[in-house]
Amino acid sequence: MAVYTHVDPDDLATLVARYDIGTVVSCKGIAEGVENSNFLLETTGGRFILTLYERRVSEADLPFFVDLLDHLAKHDSPVPAMIRDRNGAAIQQISGRAACVIQFLPGISLTHPTPGQCEAAGAALGAMHRAVADFGGARENSMGHRHWRAVAGGAGNLDTVLPGLQAIVDDELAFLDANWPRDLPAHVIHADLFPDNVLMLGERVTGLIDFYFAASDFRAYDLVITHASWAFSTDGTHCDPSRARALMRGYAGEVTLTGAEIAALPVLARGAALRFLLTRSHDWIHTPADALVTRKDPSPFLARLERYRAADAAGLFAAA
Amino acid sequence: MAVYTHVDPDDLATLVARYDIGTVVSCKGIAEGVENSNFLLETTGGRFILTLYERRVSEADLPFFVDLLDHLAKHDSPVPAMIRDRNGAAIQQISGRAACVIQFLPGISLTHPTPGQCEAAGAALGAMHRAVADFGGARENSMGHRHWRAVAGGAGNLDTVLPGLQAIVDDELAFLDANWPRDLPAHVIHADLFPDNVLMLGERVTGLIDFYFAASDFRAYDLVITHASWAFSTDGTHCDPSRARALMRGYAGEVTLTGAEIAALPVLARGAALRFLLTRSHDWIHTPADALVTRKDPSPFLARLERYRAADAAGLFAAA
Numbered sequence: 180m181a182v183y184t185h186v187d188p189d190d191l192a193t194l195v196a197r198y199d200i201g202t203v204v205s206c207k208g209i210a211e212g213v214e215n216s217n218f219l220l221e222t223t224g225g226r227f228i229l230t231l232y233e234r235r236v237s238e239a240d241l242p243f244f245v246d247l248l249d250h251l252a253k254h255d256s257p258v259p260a261m262i263r264d265r266n267g268a269a270i271q272q273i274s275g276r277a278a279c280v281i282q283f284l285p286g287i288s289l290t291h292p293t294p295g296q297c298e299a300a301g302a303a304l305g306a307m308h309r310a311v312a313d314f315g316g317a318r319e320n321s322m323g324h325r326h327w328r329a330v331a332g333g334a335g336n337l338d339t340v341l342p343g344l345q346a347i348v349d350d351e352l353a354f355l356d357a358n359w360p361r362d363l364p365a366h367v368i369h370a371d372l373f374p375d376n377v378l379m380l381g382e383r384v385t386g387l388i389d390f391y392f393a394a395s396d397f398r399a400y401d402l403v404i405t406h407a408s409w410a411f412s413t414d415g416t417h418c419d420p421s422r423a424r425a426l427m428r429g430y431a432g433e434v435t436l437t438g439a440e441i442a443a444l445p446v447l448a449r450g451a452a453l454r455f456l457l458t459r460s461h462d463w464i465h466t467p468a469d470a471l472v473t474r475k476d477p478s479p480f481l482a483r484l485e486r487y488r489a490a491d492a493a494g495l496f497a498a499a
Numbered sequence: 500m501a502v503y504t505h506v507d508p509d510d511l512a513t514l515v516a517r518y519d520i521g522t523v524v525s526c527k528g529i530a531e532g533v534e535n536s537n538f539l540l541e542t543t544g545g546r547f548i549l550t551l552y553e554r555r556v557s558e559a560d561l562p563f564f565v566d567l568l569d570h571l572a573k574h575d576s577p578v579p580a581m582i583r584d585r586n587g588a589a590i591q592q593i594s595g596r597a598a599c600v601i602q603f604l605p606g607i608s609l610t611h612p613t614p615g616q617c618e619a620a621g622a623a624l625g626a627m628h629r630a631v632a633d634f635g636g637a638r639e640n641s642m643g644h645r646h647w648r649a650v651a652g653g654a655g656n657l658d659t660v661l662p663g664l665q666a667i668v669d670d671e672l673a674f675l676d677a678n679w680p681r682d683l684p685a686h687v688i689h690a691d692l693f694p695d696n697v698l699m700l701g702e703r704v705t706g707l708i709d710f711y712f713a714a715s716d717f718r719a720y721d722l723v724i725t726h727a728s729w730a731f732s733t734d735g736t737h738c739d740p741s742r743a744r745a746l747m748r749g750y751a752g753e754v755t756l757t758g759a760e761i762a763a764l765p766v767l768a769r770g771a772a773l774r775f776l777l778t779r780s781h782d783w784i785h786t787p788a789d790a791l792v793t794r795k796d797p798s799p800f801l802a803r804l805e806r807y808r809a810a811d812a813a814g815l816f817a818a819a
Contacts, residue, residue, distance in 0.1 A: 185610070187610050187611070188607050188608075188609055188610060189611065191607070203607060203700075204605045204606075204700070205603075205605050205606060205607060205698075206607050207529045207530070207531055207539055208529060208530035208531070209527045209528060209529050209530070209539070210527070210528035210529070210530060211527055211528070219527055219529070219539055221605070283525075285524045285525050285541070286524075286525060287508050287511070287523060287525060287526050288508075289508055290505070290507050290508065291507070291509070378525075380523075380524070
């Protein structure tokens with residue numbers, strides 16, 4: 180759920196007049212993106228997404244995101260291009276917020292991807308990784324391995340989420356500190372490529388969106404985040420072998436993992452499951468029960484963590 | 500704020516396949532309408548609004564709304580037509596909700612209408628009244644005069660909203676019971692034509708939307724609801740004479756009020772102000788303070804009520 184900030188029609192007309200995109204025909208707040216206000220803006224020149232940046236997205240990070248999307252769009256990744264105004268500026272101000280006008284992409288987000296759609300998502304992730312490899316920008320992953328102890332500490336008493344969770348998390352943090360890989364291939368990654376953030380039409384990926392967690396990290400860590408979010412049952416207890424294999428096969432068609440990466444996948448996947456377990460637990464504890472925003476249940480990521488801890492976990496990452 | 504219900508892409512494709520509107524290109528939840536889940540649906544055949552009916556809109560009332568919009572669309576009112584499927588059905592089921600696919604209309608809702616825009620809104624209301632006059636449907640106005648005592652009683656202790664409000668409301672209910680007009684021209688009215696529910700491009704009305712409070716009542720009561728919502732300062736203390744005159748002039752160009760209606764306008768306007776004061780007070784009391792939904796402040800409608808109670812109130816309704 181999003182759309183926090185109201186946009187005055189006169190201010191909108193002024194903003195749109197800076198661009199070569201015609202005049203406003205329609206502007207509707209949309210429930211897309213978790214941390215920003217998003218509007219579907221139609222002008223006489225086409226359709227666009229207008230994003231106003233709220234809370235978690237730092238204005239200082241915006242040039243990084245603009246450069247990243249520019250780079251990916253130039254390399255034919257299906258990402259939404261940031262539209263430039265007549266002076267070449269992508270970042271604007273409206274309603275007291277930093278804002279961007281962004282290309283509209285067709286497609287819808289899936290809730291129950293098929294193996295064919297998982298393969299397409301894996302291929303799109305791999306192609307994006309190839310395109311981003313020579314991107315010059317960098318950004319600290321504030322949700323990355325180095326920060327999980329702080330995230331866990333800031334969440335509060337994890338046993339209030341699920342009895343026994345605190346001890347499980349403490350154990351896992353110790354394991355990951357001892358076993359987290361070093362020196363794997365790294366570049367800027369999406370870091371949140373859940374099905375919500377992939378637009379598709381049938382089995383065709385039409386858009387990779389919501390790059391606002393993008394940061395520098397291991398490319399194989401991006402892959403396991405996608406694995407964790409595309410290949411499991413909703414409750415997280417079951418990893419569907421056909422969807423997992425299809426995802427890995429799609430990715431392998433674009434990127435050849437090194438032996439060190441393949442060996443590290445189960446550990447990286449435990450880290451990915453822990454990362455979302457921690458942030459969802461934080462939000463669970465800090466979101467009032469009667470708030471209208473939906474708290475996302477952390478337990479499906481505890482279930483994934485347990486699945487990734489099993490002795491046979493390496494088999495979940497086979498491509499065939 | 501809206502969008503409560505998630506729509507599965509497969510269910511959406513099945514729904515869209517019932518219509519002659521092509522296949523799904525995009526579907527985004529929009530923050531429009533207060534009580535329903537709304538989606539901006541794009542297909543290869545065009546753009547539409549998909550509405551899923553929640554809570555306050557009774558499924559039993561849907562045929563009334565469909566017939567009303569059909570009637571108005573046939574009479575060239577700029578209302579969104581309900582799209583029929585191949586079997587002629589306008590009302591569908593998806594995600595456990597009744598749902599309609601509705602024509603998309605261009606335009607944006609104003610926040611600070613100019614006198615020219617108020618005149619256009621008044622004219623659009625008048626033209627809609629002329630179009631609806633021979634509509635055969637009828638619906639009890641559950642937010643009408645007969646129900647205000649019950650609404651006030653159900654809201655709770657009004658003094659928790661504003662100290663002294665309970666006594667003001669009790670006085671006003673007694674006054675309106677004694678002075679509410681009878682036998683004024685009546686038909687189905689919109690009953691909620693705030694600026695949010697009018698789409699405009701410049702000074703042209705492109706859409707009258709959100710008819711889900713439409714019900715049978717005095718046409719002049721519809722006019723004063725529009726007066727109360729278009730001609731006042733945001734805090735409700737000031738009625739802008741140029742906007743009020745423009746609105747009344749626009750309406751008068753389409754509908755000639757009777758002498759009895761003109762005489763009744765101040766009383767009707769007190770009723771309109773009380774109706775929104777009561778429903779906003781109800782929501783104020785019953786919405787948790789930390790809910791993410793914005794509670795609408797009731798006090799601007801107390802300010803309007805006080806303005807309409809003033810000895811010179813009749814002058815607020817002059818068209819010139």
